[in-house]
Amino acid sequence: xxxxxxxxxxxxxxxxxxxxxxxxxxxxxxxxxxxxxxxxxxxxxxxxxxxxxxxxxxxxxxxxxxxxxxxxxxxxxxxxxxxxxxxxxxxxxxxxxxxxxxxxxxxxxxxxxx
Amino acid sequence: xxxxxxxxxxxxxxxxxxxxxxxxxxxxxxxxxxxxxxxxxxxxxxxxxxxxxxxxxxxxxxxxxxxxxxxxxxxxxxxxxxxxxxxxxxxxxxxxxxxxxxxxxxxxx
Numbered sequence: 001x002x003x004x005x006x007x008x009x010x011x012x013x014x015x016x017x018x019x020x021x022x023x024x025x026x027x028x029x030x031x032x033x034x035x036x037x038x039x040x041x042x043x044x045x046x047x048x049x050x051x052x053x054x055x056x057x058x059x060x061x062x063x064x065x066x067x068x069x070x071x072x073x074x075x076x077x078x079x080x081x082x083x084x085x086x087x088x089x090x091x092x093x094x095x096x097x098x099x100x101x102x103x104x105x106x107x108x109x110x111x112x113x114x
Numbered sequence: 115x116x117x118x119x120x121x122x123x124x125x126x127x128x129x130x131x132x133x134x135x136x137x138x139x140x141x142x143x144x145x146x147x148x149x150x151x152x153x154x155x156x157x158x159x160x161x162x163x164x165x166x167x168x169x170x171x172x173x174x175x176x177x178x179x180x181x182x183x184x185x186x187x188x189x190x191x192x193x194x195x196x197x198x199x200x201x202x203x204x205x206x207x208x209x210x211x212x213x214x215x216x217x218x219x220x221x222x223x
Contacts (some may be wrong), residue, residue, distance in 0.1 A: 097168060102162040
């Protein structure tokens with residue numbers, strides 16, 4: 001059974017940092033392209049970014065609103081995906097989902113507020 | 115960044131057929147945009163219905179199908195059921211990045 005479990009969300013002040021994790025199981029993580037998607041309260045889905053598998057280069061792509069502030073990485077030895085979020089803004093408040101091979105986690109809430 | 119457009123809302127009668135569309139500000143949507151469709155019900159995480167224009171998942175009800183139609187990606191629901199009432203999002207690939215549409219709220223009434 002495929003499972004994606006996000007963690008690390010919480011309340012952070014504007015300008016602060018937070019690192020989200022996504023623990024994956026039930027599929028071959030090393031071969032998977034992993035993606036972060038977010039959803040602000042009452043709003044639609046927003047693609048945040050993606051990291052390819054190492055065999056496909058391990059490169060990352062980001063949405064314009066987060067480029068330069070967010071960094072996606074992966075630890076294939078731990079089957080874990082990360083999202084390092086720096087210089088957080090109030091508009092980054094959202095539920096953050098990790099997705100892979102058409103599966104979605106349940107999300108973790110990040111609230112940026114003073 | 116490209117803008118992806120969807121109908122804000124649609125209504126379908128139980129047993130009826132409805133087509134949701136997904137357009138791109140950059141021009142016609144092609145298979146190269148690798149359209150995907152997602153369903154989200156209130157309080158739940160999204161789930162993937164369609165990927166790569168028309169490929170379904172094992173859990174995708176047979177009444178859902180994906181295609182390209184008139185320069186847009188399309189999701190057709192044939193034989194709507196009350197449980198299909200949900201928000202539907204499309205996702206298009208644009209030069210490495212991906213962009214979601216704003217979503218279509220589908221009412222079955």
